[in-house]
Amino acid sequence: MPKSRHLLFLAILLICISCQPKDPNAFESDLIIYGGTSAAITAAVQAKKMGKTVIVVSPDIHLGGLSSGGLGFTDTGDKSVIGGLAREFYHRIYMHYQKDDSWKWQKKEDYGNVGQGTPAIDGDARTMWIFEPHAAEQVFEDFVREYDIQVYRDEWLDREKGVSKSNGKIVSIKTLSGKTFEGKMFIDATYEGDLMAAAGVSYHVGRESNDTYGETWNGVQFGVYQHGHYFRDSISPYVVPGDPSSGLLPEISDEIIAPNGSGDSKLQAYNFRMCLSRHPDNRLPFPKPDNYDPFRYELLARVYAAGWDETFDKFDPIPNLKTDTNNHGPFSTDYIGKNYAYPEASYEERREIIKEHKDYQMGLMYFLANDPQVPEKVRNRIAEYGLAKDEFTDNGHWPHQIYVRESRRMIGTDVMTEHEVLGDREVISPIGMGSYHLDSHNVQRIVGPNGYVQNEGDIGVKPKEPYSISYGTIIPKEEECENLLVPVCVSSSHTAFGSIRMEPVFMILGQSAATAAALAIEDNIAVQDLPYEKIQQRLKADGQVMVLKERL
Template identity: 70%
Template sequence: MGSKATSADAQTVVATRKADIIVYGGTSSAVIAAVQAKKMGKSVIVVSPDKHLGGLTSGGLGFTDTGNKEVIGGLSREFYQRLYQHYQKDASWQWQKKEEYGNKGQGTPALDGANRTMWIFEPHAAEGVYEDFVKEYGLTIYRNEWLDRSAKGITKKGGSITSIRTLSGNVYEGKMFIDATYEGDLMAAAGVKFHVGREANSVYNEKWNGVQVGVFQHRHYFKDKISPYKIEGDPKSGLLPEVSALPPGKNGEGDDKIQAYCFRMCLSNHPDNRIPFPKPEGYDPNRYELYARVFKAGWRETYDKFDPIPNRKTDTNNHGPFSTDYIGKNYDYPNASYERRRQIIKEHELYQKGLMYFLQNDSRVPADVQDKMKQWGLPKDEFKDNGGWPHQLYIREARRMLGEFVMTEADALGKTKVPNPIGMGSYALDSHNAQRFVTEEGYVQNEGDIGVHPDKPYSIAYGSILPKENECNNLLVSVCVSSSHIAYGSIRMEPVFMILGQSAATAAALAIDSKVSPQKLPYEKLKEVLLKDKQRLEW
């Protein structure tokens, strides 16, 4: 989402480009979908708004959320096998000896027992694997190409997309289209129905959807009674920054709030590979007063999610009551204009850079924390064209399609048998906080953080990547799948997005061969190819 794009650019058709399958997106799912389409003998074009391929997988999320690794098959598993091979080379260990890092990244043996996998890796290593796929399969990728989301951005005929247009004026014609973006922009522009926010528990007979005040399933809440007011204990003094004045709502009710975003920072503590955190523009130390009060209450978990990846680096994620998640500042992101999204992304960046500067420099931070914090900085050898800062904001959830089949809590907990499986998930139902509010007693608290483990790995239904046929009959959606908020909390893992990208492309290719819509494709035909290509479909 980093590049400039305005609809004023889209006046004339610059070029018309055609392929059997058009993939929109630059995510991990998009690349894998394109590889699979090529493997099935189809011409494919990837229309990528991003310059860098791989989304979050190459954007800082190197400490992979896997769940049960046995259910990760096909090209998704091959991706992690290639990373294992990368780290077998001595040249891949510049800042640390391989033996020093140990076996932290080593995965379970592959299903055939022949190759091993690496689930923990550096951003540039992941991007390198995606670029290897591009070269090996001769993929056609047009980067910095943004869908024109106005009425003229999509041409449809008889329920089919015939072409899409980008802001640069290029037109892409295809027989099948795959939306592999985190935002679901192509899906939305094609007139496919979707949902944003948390459904009430009553909608799908769920327990963990909707508002969840007083439910604390991770350690991301305020354990101590901490005042949210500028002058402690004085409501008249006004609220501190980063606290909402709105009531949280009643438990189980739906709302339009979405779980918080952050950047998965890659940090380095090697003196020769470290960029110190500068004071960001507009820095205001008072916006972190709440964090100072958390420290004052005795909290000392600052480094609990500095997860180690190779070469003395981290995948640093949100942890604790006040951290890198910019809670409540992303509600309008899914449907926002490109301009507004860029603004939201910049706000997240400044908040997070300010947080790091605060930890290193503010006298309210305990000395032991500050001394250790000063050993860390952004890595010189990652995100080189962005000053060491990740190029992708962690869009944990945006739009979710309302498709042929909606995956719900019971499905994602492994309690049901879903129809026509095309892949599997196994991670916990995982939602980050959606709001920070003032309790009735006058203290600050977070809400929305859920972590419920499934009984066993579960299957993901083919219908969850298909729009309803009367809305669009040649589109598959591999990231913004048809799912409730809380089921999506498990599905939304990068290995799963790659699995679904492969399955979407398989279905698209078979639908072209069979001259039917993906909705009318006989499942047995799809299943046969998925199994041949080593996808795991059932537990």
């Protein structure tokens, strides 16, 4: 064939190939991030800042996870160790509330300045740590818009056969809608760790025994009352007080308590961080669930009858006469013992668990507002509150995100334990810092050995000072996966995770995970083989605080 005809043939062939229709459900990027949490978005921003293409595959429609899902009274800890993009988030919150039109239901000067361990509005540092859900969501959407981040929402990983691996690496993930996302690196930024699990990475669910890592505060902790979330009075657990033959009241387990320090597969309780309004023009009455049964809350009625009076202690004020409302007391918004199946449950089963939590919590609020067994002064005050009309407007003004305080936890290259958190063991290769106390909500509600009802699992042990978090906690063992990073379901014990699991820390670890992913792409190496000095240098340049002497 003459050379000219040969070249013409090649040209026609290339044209034909280029004209082949592309699969509209196939997408490719340097980095694929699964999840819509605060960690997911900070990771995506960091990847873009480092010149990498990135796609966020989010099961959620609304971005930001708990940070935009009602947890506006930030668990700050020591704010001086919150740097990088996490601090940028809280700076943007500050700038939002500098605008007069952000104060619709309350004058700024009337708000006060109460935060959790720090002023709500820190004018010197130009950060704000307390905020409304919609304000947080807007910051995450601004990040997405400004950095031109591709986000595919309502896309759920096919957990059965949606992860394709080759030679120890994830090649692509597939969602239930049929979309396929191919990448060089992957980040699992979900609260549940679904991608991590589907990729065959080792993990743990529940509490390890104290013997596992030589800890003190892991496992069963009956009789340890470090917060106010326990029964201080002798409350009978039986339908007929004092009569075991009458059966247990609702919301009490019939399990026998295991020895202290023993491990189990149980989880600390979940709830919804409700955003309530005290402005008469911006509140809605608490709705009555279809399956409402006041007897479900008989145990709370007995707590009131015994004289307990702390109902409103965790109605924490956020701007515009709203609250971030959290669990408080022996019987409250935490739905104790009803989430054990959640981590491994199917999507359908999880939706049922979430609905049960919502029904329980909505019923609780209706009970507080209407039941004559509730003290009149409580009913009168609860009448000042209602669901905020201008929050979660597409979900009946109820939070989109349940508070998954703990789910799967990876067993990675390193495992953070209470020894590192409490400063008893040095952390090698730090990529960020935490500072909150070892914090677990109650895990179970049982009948104690004395025949009265009691909660178990609530701990709160404060570290001496902020602590570093190692790079090895966000990467799997190399033989399990070479191109995955996990900044939320980190490799840690139950007790250590109780401190690490704060939203600012998730943002910090999201940025660090994306940094490592980008550097590993550039060097074409496994995340486990990345020289720590490279990560350290880049993170330091980007304002991440990794050791105590660097704090802001």
